[in-house]
Amino acid sequence: MKYLTFALAKGRLAKKSLALFEQIGISMDEMKDPDTRKLIFVNEDLKIKMFLAKASDVPTYVEYGAADIGVVGKDTLLEEGRRLYEVLDLGFGKCRMCVCGPKSAAEYLQHQELIRVASKYPNIAKDYFYNKKHQTVEIIKLHGSVELAPIVGLSEVIVDIVETGTTLKENGLEVLEEICPLSARVVVNQVSMKMENERIMKLIRDIKTVI
Ligand SMILES: Nc1ncnc2c1ncn2[C@@H]1O[C@H](COP(=O)(O)OP(=O)(O)OP(=O)(O)O)[C@@H](O)[C@H]1O
Numbered sequence: 246m247k248y249l250t251f252a253l254a255k256g257r258l259a260k261k262s263l264a265l266f267e268q269i270g271i272s273m274d275e276m277k278d279p280d281t282r283k284l285i286f287v288n289e290d291l292k293i294k295m296f297l298a299k300a301s302d303v304p305t306y307v308e309y310g311a312a313d314i315g316v317v318g319k320d321t322l323l324e325e326g327r328r329l330y331e332v333l334d335l336g337f338g339k340c341r342m343c344v345c346g347p348k349s350a351a352e353y354l355q356h357q358e359l360i361r362v363a364s365k366y367p368n369i370a371k372d373y374f375y376n377k378k379h380q381t382v383e384i385i386k387l388h389g390s391v392e393l394a395p396i397v398g399l400s401e402v403i404v405d406i407v408e409t410g411t412t413l414k415e416n417g418l419e420v421l422e423e424i425c426p427l428s429a430r431v432v433v434n435q436v437s438m439k440m441e442n443e444r445i446m447k448l449i450r451d452i453k454t455v456i
């Protein structure tokens with residue numbers, strides 16, 4: 246039997262993703278060791294390999310077939326735009342992609358002005374402003390702490406993830422427009438879906454029983 250390989254996003258989603266697989270009998274005990282520098286883990290009995298990767302790399306591993314299955318946030322899927330099958334919404338890692346800024350920036354959005362938009366998600370921002378709102382904007386790519394941008398005058402607004410809203414509130418910003426809801430998703434390589442259909446469909450059924 247061929248190994249099925251799983252790529253899980255590191256960080257916020259990792260713990261819940263591992264717990265989910267454990268619930269359906271797929272446990273990778275070595276993976277829980279916080280000191281390990283090992284990158285890939287094997288369950289010989291189940292013929293499963295599993296690795297944690299930077300979230301934005303998960304869709305790449307799955308599209309190329311280096312992983313058969315991936316678990317990653319919808320934000321990453323939208324941003325990376327890879328060819329793969331999105332088969333399940335896991336219902337955790339829930340948050341929203343939003344246009345945020347100081348209250349005073351709301352009128353720039355209403356009057357379709359040429360504004361600067363800072364984001365870790367330039368493709369999502371571009372798609373929203375250009376294709377959905379038909380508003381020409383300048384998009385500035387950042388790698389983190391995006392809320393700083395309107396505070397220090399780098400941009401008028403940001404496109405970023407909002408979960409509790411605490412980061413916005415503590416920095417005098419607010420949600421101006423909601424782009425879409427987000428959560429963790431299971432994705433499958435398109436060839437694996439055909440070649441390993443029975444095993445993958447069983448896996449999806451098993452996950453559905455616990456979510
Ligand atoms: N409050 C939140 N902030 C950011 N991401 C969240 C939040 N809540 C849920 N998520 C989900 O968790 C994923 C982000 O995980 P994590 O925070 O580890 O990444 P990150 O900080 O964006 O990573 P990196 O340091 O690689 O940029 C997102 O892709 C999203 O789907």
Ligand SMILES: O=P(O)(O)OC[C@H]1O[C@H](OP(=O)(O)OP(=O)(O)O)[C@H](O)[C@@H]1O
Pocket residue numbers: 388389390391392405406407408409410411412413
């Ligand atoms: O609505 P909240 O519950 O406050 O969560 C949202 C914040 O969390 C994320 O940042 P993260 O902690 O990942 O740091 P980063 O901005 O450096 O990516 C996100 O980019 C927001 O800044």
